[in-house]
Amino acid sequence: MSNERSVDMRQLLGQFQSAQARLKGVQERLAGRQLSVQTGGGLVEVVINGRFEIVSLRVDPELVRGGDSTLMRELIVSGVNEAIRRCQQMIGEEVSREAAGIVLGAGPSEA
Numbered sequence: 001m002s003n004e005r006s007v008d009m010r011q012l013l014g015q016f017q018s019a020q021a022r023l024k025g026v027q028e029r030l031a032g033r034q035l036s037v038q039t040g041g042g043l044v045e046v047v048i049n050g051r052f053e054i055v056s057l058r059v060d061p062e063l064v065r066g067g068d069s070t071l072m073r074e075l076i077v078s079g080v081n082e083a084i085r086r087c088q089q090m091i092g093e094e095v096s097r098e099a100a101g102i103v104l105g106a107g108p109s110e111a
Helices: 002-031 061-066 069-104
Strands: 034-039 044-049 054-059
Touching (some): 061 069
Antiparallel strands (some): 044 054
């Protein structure tokens, strides 16, 4: 019986290591993805990557010239928050797809 447990533990460890490698691959793929969010009808654009890093922030020159710093601040904050929310959603969906393959013992998902 101890031999069966030893084989089961080795098999379980192998599956765990495989799952770890697959999830690391997901992290690497997501790091290379970018999402773009616009607020204020395109007056502000925020680009975020899969590491939750703001890659770029564009503010329409007309908004800057208008001098409404409160509106500008609200649009930037809103854009950043929406970008983070969408990034979290993207990551959750990707991890769920990959985890389903791990649980079911399926091969790597097609990305």
